[in-house]
Amino acid sequence: MRNKFTTLISGAVPLPIENIDTDQIIPARFLKATTREGFGENLFRDWRYDKDGTPKQEFVMNSPLYKGEILLAGKNFGCGSSREHAAWAIEGAGFRAVVSSFFADIFRNNALNNGLLPVTVSEQMLSALFAAVQEEPATQIKINLEAQTIEIVGTTHKESFEIAPYKKQCMMNGYDDVDYLVSIHHEIEEFEKRR
Amino acid sequence: MNTLFDKIWDAHTVKTIDGGSCVLYIDRQYIHEVTSPQAFAGLRRRGIEVFRPSQVTASPDHNIPTLNQHLPIAEPQSAEQVATLERNCAQTGITIFPIGSQRNGIIHVIGPQTGLTQPGMTIVCGDSHTSTHGALGCIAFGIGTSEVEMALASQCILQSKPKSMRINIEGELKKGVCSKDIILYIISKLGTGGGTGHFVEFAGSAIRSLSMEARMTICNMSIEMGARGGMIAPDQTTFDYLKGREFAPQGKAWDEAVARWSELRSDDDAVFDREVTFSAEEIEPMITYGTNPGMGMAISSVIPSSEGMDTASKASYKKALSYMGFAEGEKMTGKKMDYVFVGSCTNGRIEDLRAFTHFVKGRRKAEGVTAWIVPGSKEVERMAIEEGLRDILQEAGFELRQPGCSACLAMNEDKIPAGKYCVATSNRNFEGRQGPDARTMLAGPLVAAAAAVTGVVTDPRELM
Numbered sequence: 001m002r003n004k005f006t007t008l009i010s011g012a013v014p015l016p017i018e019n020i021d022t023d024q025i026i027p028a029r030f031l032k033a034t035t036r037e038g039f040g041e042n043l044f045r046d047w048r049y050d051k052d053g054t055p056k057q058e059f060v061m062n063s064p065l066y067k068g069e070i071l072l073a074g075k076n077f078g079c080g081s082s083r084e085h086a087a088w089a090i091e092g093a094g095f096r097a098v099v100s101s102f103f104a105d106i107f108r109n110n111a112l113n114n115g116l117l118p119v120t121v122s123e124q125m126l127s128a129l130f131a132a133v134q135e136e137p138a139t140q141i142k143i144n145l146e147a148q149t150i151e152i153v154g155t156t157h158k159e160s161f162e163i164a165p166y167k168k169q170c171m172m173n174g175y176d177d178v179d180y181l182v183s184i185h186h187e188i189e190e191f192e193k194r195r
Numbered sequence: 196m197n198t199l200f201d202k203i204w205d206a207h208t209v210k211t212i213d214g215g216s217c218v219l220y221i222d223r224q225y226i227h228e229v230t231s232p233q234a235f236a237g238l239r240r241r242g243i244e245v246f247r248p249s250q251v252t253a254s255p256d257h258n259i260p261t262l263n264q265h266l267p268i269a270e271p272q273s274a275e276q277v278a279t280l281e282r283n284c285a286q287t288g289i290t291i292f293p294i295g296s297q298r299n300g301i302i303h304v305i306g307p308q309t310g311l312t313q314p315g316m317t318i319v320c321g322d323s324h325t326s327t328h329g330a331l332g333c334i335a336f337g338i339g340t341s342e343v344e345m346a347l348a349s350q351c352i353l354q355s356k357p358k359s360m361r362i363n364i365e366g367e368l369k370k371g372v373c374s375k376d377i378i379l380y381i382i383s384k385l386g387t388g389g390g391t392g393h394f395v396e397f398a399g400s401a402i403r404s405l406s407m408e409a410r411m412t413i414c415n416m417s418i419e420m421g422a423r424g425g426m427i428a429p430d431q432t433t434f435d436y437l438k439g440r441e442f443a444p445q446g447k448a449w450d451e452a453v454a455r456w457s458e459l460r461s462d463d464d465a466v467f468d469r470e471v472t473f474s475a476e477e478i479e480p481m482i483t484y485g486t487n488p489g490m491g492m493a494i495s496s497v498i499p500s501s502e503g504m505d506t507a508s509k510a511s512y513k514k515a516l517s518y519m520g521f522a523e524g525e526k527m528t529g530k531k532m533d534y535v536f537v538g539s540c541t542n543g544r545i546e547d548l549r550a551f552t553h554f555v556k557g558r559r560k561a562e563g564v565t566a567w568i569v570p571g572s573k574e575v576e577r578m579a580i581e582e583g584l585r586d587i588l589q590e591a592g593f594e595l596r597q598p599g600c601s602a603c604l605a606m607n608e609d610k611i612p613a614g615k616y617c618v619a620t621s622n623r624n625f626e627g628r629q630g631p632d633a634r635t636m637l638a639g640p641l642v643a644a645a646a647a648v649t650g651v652v653t654d655p656r657e658l659m
Contacts, residue, residue, distance in 0.1 A: 018511040019387055019487050023625040028604040032258070032272035034232035034279050046627050051613075074507055076388040079421060079487070080625060081604075082323040083230065084339035102388055105357070105423055106323060110339035164355055165214030176341070181349035182243060184210075184218065188351055191209045191220060 002115040004174040008096055008143045009153065011068030013060055014133045020073055021080035022107065026089040028081075039085050040092025061093075065137040069096040072129055076100075077118075078107025087114045097143055099150065101126040112167045113176065119143060119150055125159045128152065145172060198359045198461045199428050200394050203334045207317045215355050222316040222333075224251045224346045225302045226289070228258055228280040229606070230321030234344035235283040247350045248288040252311055255280055255294055256301045257606050261569050261596040264295045273607065287347075300572020300598045303327040303540035307411060308574055310440030314429040314456040319346055323418045324540045324622065330410035331437070332429030332459050334394070337418060357423045358392050358468040361461070363399035366475035371656040373550065374409035375542055375620065375639030377401070378416040379481035381473065383491035390422030393469060396461060397427050401475035407436035408546040415541045416622050419488040428460040480655055482527050483624045483637040485515040490624070494642060494654045498525050518626055519634050527636075527652050534617035535566040535647040536629070537640060539603040542620035543571025545578045547640045552584040554644035554655065560592035561650030567609055568593055569601040593647070605630045618646040 030042040048059050055062040071090060077100040078086060087110040090098060097117040111118045121129070132139045132152050140153040145168065151158035163171075170176060181188075197205075209218040226234075231253070238245065245251065258273035268274035277294065284291040292298035298305060303324050306312040314332035319325060321343040328335035338352060345352045364377060382389070395417050402410070410427050417425025434453050437443045444452040479493035492499065500523045501512045516522060521530075537543070537551050548570060560566055568588060570576040576598055579585055585595045602609040603621035610630030611617045617635050620643050624635035636652065645655035 016507060016510070017514065018507060019489075021487065021623075021625045023604075023623065023628050027627055027631070028257075028606045031229050031606065032276055034276060035236065036233050046631055051631065074511065076391070076421070079387050080323065080418075080623060082321060082325075082337035082339055084233075084321075084341060087339070102391070104388070104421055105391055106337055106339060109354070110341065113339060113341035164216055166212055166216040166353070169213075177345050177353045178237065178241065178243075178341075178348050181218070181345050181351055181353070182241075185246070185349065188209055188218075188220070188246075188349055195206070195220075 002174045002176060005096065005115060005117055005145050005171045007145065008069060009140055010070050011066065011138060012070040012072045012099070012129070012133050012141050013066045013068060014072045014130055015060060016074050016130050018074035019076045019079055022078055022083050022086040023080055025078070025086040026083065031083060031085050036088050038092065039089035040094065043089040043093040066133070069094060070141055070143070071095045071098045072133060073098060073100045075102040077103050079104040082106045084110040084114070087111045087116050091116045099126070099129060112171065115171060115174065117143065117145065117171060119161050121150060121159055121161060125157065128157045132157070196462050196464045196466060198465045198467060199332070199396055199426065199459055200334065200359055202459065203315055203317065204356060209351060216353050217356055218351050219317060219354055221319050221346050221350050221352060222250065223311060223318045225306060225318065225320035225325070226251060226253045226343065227302050227322065228255045228276040230340050231283065231343055232276065232279045233340050234347055237344040238347060243348055245287040245289065245347050250350060251289045251347065253280055253284050253289055253291040254299055254302045254305055257600045257604065259294050259599040260607050261599050261601050261609060264597045297573050300574065301540045301543060301600055303415065304543060304571035304575065307331060307407070308440070308572060310437055310443030313437065313443065313452070314433060315459050319352060324415050326417045326422070326424040327411050327415040327540055329414040329417070329424050329426035330407065331433055332426060332456065334424060334426065336424035357394045359396070360390060360393035360422070360469040361396045361398055361467045363470070363472040364397070364401035364475050365399045365472060366401055368401055368475045368478065371480055371641060371659055372478050373639045373641060374405055374412040376478055376481045378413045379483065379488065379491040379637065380478045382416065382420045382489050383481070384473070385420050385471070387419060387487045387489040388421045390417060390420040393422050395422045395425040397425055399472070402427060403430065406546060407432055408544045411544065412541055416488065419622060429456045480642050481638065482642055482652060484519060484521055484527055486518055486624055486626050487515070488622065488624060488637060490515060491637065492527065494527060494652070498523055498527065500524060528654055530616070530652045531650065532616040532618050532636065532646055532652060533563070533565065534611050534615055535564060535643050536569070536602040536617055536619040536621060537643050538567065538569030538571060538601050539621035540571060541622040542640055543569060543575065545575050547620065548575065548579050548584055551640040551644045552587050554641055555591040555593065555648055556587050558591055558648040560647055564647055564650050566593050566647050567596060567602055569596045570598045572598050602629050604628060618643050618652065
């Protein structure tokens with residue numbers, strides 16, 4: 001059972017860079033663990049820290065201004081490697097949703113499989129979100145999974161987003177696919193026999 | 196009016212649940228040491244067993260050293276990951292090809308090479324370059340570790356069916372142009388997100404003319420344009436490649452298989468959600484100048500201008516060039532480089548080693564260049580030695596290392612130092628991919644060879 005996701009109202013951490021690949025999210029040299037824990041501290045490692053581990057002041061996650069459980073990123077977020085460690089790192093660093101105008105396929109699945117909600121918005125909405133958060137870092141964003149809407153609280157900026165109905169149910173109830181697939185073993189065995 | 200993709204996907208759909216999520220049956224699952232330990236841990240936590248261990252094959256590849264493989268792995272965490280894979284396989288009855296054994300290698304090289312990968316199959320692996328196997332006419336794609344666990348638990352995963360896309364390359368390739376140039380060209384035209392949401396079939400006369408291994412290079416990098424995977428319809432080239440391989444069907448079963456596989460193609464009236472055609476004559480030897488595989492150009496050209504890009508794209512473009520230490524409008528040829536890496540699941544097969552070796556034969560590695568020539572598998576290494584490639588390489592000042600993923604992602608010791616430039620035949624030029632602050636220029640084996648003997652980025656056609 002994972003955490004359930006229903007509604008989230010939070011500030012956001014803006015990262016207005018396009019094509020952020022999973023090697024930036026979590027570099028390969030940090031993939032050597034055999035558990036799922038501990039990846040959050042190395043999220044965006046080489047953007048976030050100097051070689052000696054000193055936080056880089058110019059990187060947004062090191063700014064005291066931006067806080068929240070929503071990561072706001074440029075289009076084509078999560079491209080590249082299939083490493084699920086990227087989703088674990090983002091979740092491990094305290095984020096519960098990532099908002100972008102475009103997600104790479106494997107990353108989106110990995111996020112959903114870990115209770116981290118990927119929210120795809122229009123380019124206009126993404127620009128509005130970046131502008132609002134950069135102008136006022138305390139800006140609150142509301143994501144309502146049940147209604148499939150995202151809005152900038154206190155403004156008219158509001159948009160609906162898509163999510164596969166099955167994945168929505170899993171996110172809202174904290175289910176995962178392994179439980180389901182094991183429950184249909186008999187149907188899979190039938191399929192094996194008839195093919 | 197079905198596509199090849201539809202035919203294979205539909206034949207493997209156990210059932211479709213609400214809103215279009217498909218329970219997709221998986222014929223073959225490959226695993227390696229980096230993305231599988233948490234999946235096995237998940238199974239143990241749930242108290243469930245591997246559902247079909249005979250359909251799963253493991254090979255450690257990402258973390259392993261490419262020198263002295265007979266010795267224990269020095270780096271403790273890498274050693275532990277590899278040991279964990281061996282332990283998990285032993286406990287669950289999964290076949291593993293251990294380090295140093297004759298079948299070991301990069302999982303995407305050994306799948307086709309051993310004949311485990313066959314037309315019409317569905318194949319998954321916790322690795323985005325699983326798309327490589329699509330070259331043999333199967334649906335193969337990368338998955339995350341949660342999905343690795345699903346496949347181990349049920350031999351199925353849950354996925355929505357992607358859209359279809361066909362990319363045709365028509366005409367004859369020019370001299371000095373290889374399959375790596377084709378795929379870098381396609382990605383430079385379509386962008387790193389150009390295939391997202393789609394499964395790509397590569398077709399056209401130029402694709403048909405390619406060898407099996409050259410086709411693998413193309414399908415391998417379909418993920419670099421965001422596609423779920425890439426595939427090429429099986430034909431005589433495919434059957435000739437597979438015949439007699441260890442796990443390919445034999446005797447009567449072979450004939451039956453070929454009859455079945457010969458039916459695997461898109462119908463003439465099949466409609467794709469998207470279709471793009473390029474002319475083979477337009478394609479030149481390619482090289483990348485930026486920090487994603489879409490930032491590629493003809494080697495004789497200049498780094499494109501950011502004029503006309505929107506603000507967000509321009510900022511990302513300038514960030515990439517600044518990381519590389521390059522400027523718009525500059526030529527790539529003549530740029531000094533420090534390292535050459537030949538290898539990976541993209542270009543680590545015997546044909547790649549042959550192409551590189553034949554080019555450097557009778558020449559010398561340029562002074563100041565460090566070159567890592569890494570075979571994709573133990574079998575590729577064996578062939579390279581038997582064919583005399585190793586000797587030719589040695590005479591030219593190059594060393595043939597032992598197989599593994601190596602400097603493609605620098606999880607082992609093979610890291611490019613900060614600030615240094617590497618011409619690499621691998622698949623990703625992301626920031627820090629080959630080591631923190633390393634600068635990667637992706638290219639095919641001929642461009643790598645021309646750089647290796649001159650010490651600067653060089654159009655290989657000038658030396659041919």
